[in-house]
Amino acid sequence: MGLLSRFCVAALDLGTANTLIYVQGRGLVLNQASMVTLRESNGSVEAVGQEARSVVGRTPPSLRIARPILRGTIADLSVCGSMLRHFIAKARENLLFPRLHMAVAVPGHSTAVERLAVIESLRDADVTSILLIDNVLAAAYGGSMDVDEPRGRMIADFGAGVSEAAVLSLSGVVCSRSLAIGGDEMDAAIADYMQNRYHLLIGDRMAEEIKIRVGSALPLTEPLKTTAKGRCLIQGIPRDVIVEDGEIREALAGPVSHIVRLTRETLEQAPPELSADIVESGIVLTGGTALLRNLDRRIEKECGVPVMVDPNPLESVVTGLARMSKNLRRNHWRRFGNTV
Ligand SMILES: Nc1ncnc2c1ncn2[C@@H]1O[C@H](COP(=O)(O)OP(=O)(O)OP(=O)(O)O)[C@@H](O)[C@H]1O
Ligand SMILES: [Mg+2]
Structure with a gap:
């Protein structure tokens, strides 16, 4: 011992x-x-x-x-x-x-x-x-990925402040990219949207709640709506506004496309043998922002490889x-x- x-x-x-x-x-x-x-x-x-x-x-x-x-x-x-x-x-x-x-x-x-x-x-x-x-x-070890093998594995961790994507093999990072964009940037984008579209000033917590309740990266099969509570910038009084998932998707378009591009560019950097492995094993998404509806499907569509979300992305x-x-x-x- x-x-x-x-x-x-x-x-x-x-x-x-x-x-x-x-x-x-x-x-x-x-x-x-x-x-x-x-x-x-x-x-x-x-x-x-x-x-x-x-x-x-x-x-x-x-x-x-x-x-x-x-x-x-x-x-x-x-x-x-x-x-x-x-x-x-x-x-x-x-x-x-x-x-x-x-x-x-x-x-x-x-x-x-x-x-x-x-x-x-x-x-x-x-x-x-x-x-x-x-x-x-x-994150890869936490998701029980088989990273000790001489095979390519890919993981992307999308948090509140940083997004990182990496290709791993033999317990090491072969190539990786990161970007100082994550959930916080998405909350700010929603707050900006509410201000520009509805003249509604909302707080950080409200913006995050809207993202979690109706945010998505691709159209949903079941439409979603939620109430945004804030202060009207014109009248100066409290006001409720109903927002739909399509509007929030539009608000999140910028940060979502940055995250998707980061993942794609990391995949493009991988040596050919390892990218062939990733086509089989797919990309695992983790971090709280990986829970954004349809972000996995959007990355799958744009990267052409299977994508799954870690069952416990926050831990x-x-x-x-x-x-x-x-x-x-x-x-x-x-x-x-x-x-x-
Ligand atoms: N269901 C959800 N949909 C979209 N975003 C979510 C959801 N649940 C949590 N988040 C977001 O996940 C983020 C927190 O994730 P996480 O705890 O992985 O970040 P962090 O580790 O603190 O940040 P970082 O790794 O960037 O330093 C927050 O921005 C939060 O709003
Ligand atoms: Mg983190």
Whole structure:
């Protein structure tokens, strides 16, 4: 038994919208919004995670909602550090092991500075050592894809801030592409549409709800409608507007086509032997945005290969990290200078 196995191994998916922590032997222990409520006067933390998310758009001027991760990278190191300290303390509750080894997913195309920011944000979070793992590789392991074989496999992770697509073989990334476009961009596109078409100002939460209720990437067999609640920019009063799936599809056309193009371009980059394998095995979509209605069918149509959505797209990265880190040896982990 290696020395590491006596310690506690955990996995962290630090996403633009959601942060998940998985602890070996205990499973998924934390699934929270990547949000913090701060007091404007002194920057003190008032609420973290779902609690902060529940007050989005409803805060008085004395409070501010911060999203420390934007487009998949840390935008505010100090707020991110506070958020992670809180989350990790919660994840450690009732944990016997004093030493925590944490595997963290990072976007494949993140820079050295962005990776360093992830390490720094965990410095005071009571973590002994960390290991950064490519997000798409983790997602593939989480989706139980057979990536250890010398065969081409393709995965695309569409999150809130980043979309990534990769071709994998022999447990490695052969080629990949990423784009800072995801669910957030779609929400913004819906808010813009409502403003331009109906002079209706809607909040971020409302835009996301509309996307989830009626959003799609291709026409639906059953038409859908929903009510958009906001403030009329002409009369200045609250107003409800009924919107249909076709209108929202039109609003989402830009971000959807960017994501589809990214997937297609990644497939085009694959060496011929591997693309022949992908024609058979297909492309697996994961990440919350993969749940957009008919996005799988749209990609299938434009890429000409079978496409399926991971059955657990919001958790695949963290479960994949946990699977990968199970068998790692001690020298794979990077220790914090004075924490051991
Ligand atoms: N049913 C749905 N239809 C469309 N979008 C959805 C659905 N459910 C969740 N989403 C979107 O998925 C996104 C969150 O996905 P996920 O948790 O994978 O992102 P993340 O990991 O936090 O972000 P990133 O990986 O980009 O940093 C949000 O934009 C959310 O609105
Ligand atoms: Mg993600």
